[in-house]
Amino acid sequence: MAGSAIRIKKGDAVKVLSGKEKGKTANVSRVLPASRSVVLEGLFSVKKFIRPKKAGEKGQIVQVPRAIQVSKVMLVCKHCGRPARVGYRVDGATKSRICKKCGATI
Ligand SMILES: [Zn+2]
Known part of the structure; x- marks a missing residue:
């Protein structure tokens, strides 16, 4: 496995093979070759609390996409x-x- 090229490209539709989003299909929004992982649109995102930058401002909760291993997805033809x-x-x-x-x- 080490050294083999990632066969998935940005914009591809993939099916998730394991984890909490197993069985779902999503588009690849980013490929991260260094960590052999991909970011999927709308899946595996985590909520993150952004602290207010100035006094008096409110903090924000944003959805941050999290990358998953490329071995956990399969390309949908x-x-x-x-x-x-x-x-x-x-x-x-x-x-x-x-x-x-x-x-x-x-
Ligand atoms: Zn086919």
């Missing part, structure tokens, strides 16, 4: 709509991502 393993097809100088279930370029 746009073509067949199923969670699928990703393969690569090399065609001369171009390398395209393919769905291993239906063979479509994704």
Whole structure:
């Protein structure tokens, strides 16, 4: 696993395989290659209390997205709509991502 490229890109739809949001589908809003994790839109966010900066101001509660390990999500193929393993097809100088279930370029 170490050293292998992350096969998920920003904007991909993924299915969560484990944790409290298991079974849900969301779009990837960020990929963090250094920690091999991804941030999903609307999922795994935690509430954070922001302290007031000045006296008299109110603190705020904001939702902060938390990254999860890329191994805990699976790409959902746009073509067949199923969670699928990703393969690569090399065609001369171009390398395209393919769905291993239906063979479509994704
Ligand atoms: Zn497919």
